[in-house]
Amino acid sequence: MAEEATHGAADAAHAAADAAHGGGPGMPQLDFSTFPNQIFWLIVTLVAIYFILDKVALPRIASVLAERQGTLTNDLAAAEDLKRQAVEAEEAYNKALAEARAEAQRIAEETRAEIQIGLAEATAKADEQIGAKAAESEARIGEIQASATQSVEDVARSVAGDVVNAILPGQSVDADAVAKAVANRMRG
Amino acid sequence: MATESTNTQGKSGSGRVVFFVLIAIAAVLFVLGLVDEYTMDGPNIHPMDQFIVSPLFGDGPIRFYTPTNVTLWMALAVASVAALMVMGTGGRAVIPSRSQSMAELAYGFVRKMVEDVAGKDALPFFPYIFTLFLFILFANFLGLIPMSFTTTSHIAVTAILAAAVFLTVTLVGFIKNGAGFLSLFWVSSAPLALRPVLAVIEIISYFVRPVSHSIRLAGNLMAGHAVLKVFAGFAGAMGMAGIAPILGVVAIYGLEVLVSAIQAYVFTILTCVYLKDALHPHH
Numbered sequence: 021m022a023e024e025a026t027h028g029a030a031d032a033a034h035a036a037a038d039a040a041h042g043g044g045p046g047m048p049q050l051d052f053s054t055f056p057n058q059i060f061w062l063i064v065t066l067v068a069i070y071f072i073l074d075k076v077a078l079p080r081i082a083s084v085l086a087e088r089q090g091t092l093t094n095d096l097a098a099a100e101d102l103k104r105q106a107v108e109a110e111e112a113y114n115k116a117l118a119e120a121r122a123e124a125q126r127i128a129e130e131t132r133a134e135i136q137i138g139l140a141e142a143t144a145k146a147d148e149q150i151g152a153k154a155a156e157s158e159a160r161i162g163e164i165q166a167s168a169t170q171s172v173e174d175v176a177r178s179v180a181g182d183v184v185n186a187i188l189p190g191q192s193v194d195a196d197a198v199a200k201a202v203a204n205r206m207r208g
Numbered sequence: 209m210a211t212e213s214t215n216t217q218g219k220s221g222s223g224r225v226v227f228f229v230l231i232a233i234a235a236v237l238f239v240l241g242l243v244d245e246y247t248m249d250g251p252n253i254h255p256m257d258q259f260i261v262s263p264l265f266g267d268g269p270i271r272f273y274t275p276t277n278v279t280l281w282m283a284l285a286v287a288s289v290a291a292l293m294v295m296g297t298g299g300r301a302v303i304p305s306r307s308q309s310m311a312e313l314a315y316g317f318v319r320k321m322v323e324d325v326a327g328k329d330a331l332p333f334f335p336y337i338f339t340l341f342l343f344i345l346f347a348n349f350l351g352l353i354p355m356s357f358t359t360t361s362h363i364a365v366t367a368i369l370a371a372a373v374f375l376t377v378t379l380v381g382f383i384k385n386g387a388g389f390l391s392l393f394w395v396s397s398a399p400l401a402l403r404p405v406l407a408v409i410e411i412i413s414y415f416v417r418p419v420s421h422s423i424r425l426a427g428n429l430m431a432g433h434a435v436l437k438v439f440a441g442f443a444g445a446m447g448m449a450g451i452a453p454i455l456g457v458v459a460i461y462g463l464e465v466l467v468s469a470i471q472a473y474v475f476t477i478l479t480c481v482y483l484k485d486a487l488h489p490h491h
Binding site for chain 1: 256257259260261270271272273274276278279282283285286289290293294297300301302304308311312315316334335336338339340342343359361362363364365368369372426430
């Protein structure tokens, strides 16, 4: 009994609270007396947000996005340009490298040719000198030989005269005949 | 093809309305039943008290201009929008700060939605649609702060939002297309005999749009917040065993965060769909 009474009291209190809030049972959403208030403030809110967005926020964001797009486009173009420059630089480098290599080859070739020429000249000169020296030596050998031959002939003639004198004493020696005989003998 | 898809959309639209109304009623009844049953045992849980509109100052009658908790939380929504969209973008940086990034994401998200769903010629309506989106989003999120007041859980608010969309869309439809707007209801790809029937269905679905549009939003938020409150009441009443309802509150709170964002998105994309119908009524 007492329990029921408290329940009744609680229900009554709840109902009283509802009544105090001016609402129907349970759903404040269906309390039409608050509708004008809510609608009025909603319209104020929407108009406020609309103007904040339309006058300030949206133009600002649109301009920022456009600026970013522009920056991106420019940066991409710049990057493209730099890439092209890099490719050009590489080409120039390769070209320069090839030229330098060709130049080096040419210089080496020239140097080699020059050295060849110098070598040939030096060889020719040396050959000439060697030839001259050989000729000189040969001439001297010839001279020495000739003088030796002469000496041999003289000795032979003198020996022949002495031999004739020894074999036939008192007999005068025919010098011409001896010379002729020696010369014959030597020639033969 | 397009005709058929809009057609089915219209039909499922009215189906959706019934569905959502039923869900909302069921949720309310469920909550009320729980509360009724629970109040029998002593502790009073009033899950609907959080939706009560009350004056901020004094206890006088609520006139339309009276500053109420509605005023406070709508003002906070305006302040939040201004903080994100104006102060957040104050740097105007080419490389954005975090807040500017968020503002730009929101901008790009809604703008792309308007462009993709309603077409390029709907872009003049972009500030209007963005206003709706940001208001609903921030009102929903602010409503998730404990002890706060959820302005979008009130049918008065969502009905005005939906009615504004409905009026805008209808007016735009007639201004842009004249009487040609009525071809929206005359499904030219259907067999001739079926067209009058379809026209009736299309017209009904057209006028039910604002109802579903508003009740979907208010119903989702009201049900979610009421359930949160009920679980919180259980937690308070159950003492040490209250840990279980608290875990329930945590889980439902996570769900409500999702619902807040999704309902803002759904309201916005439906606005775009309706606007597309107004701009291009020929199926």
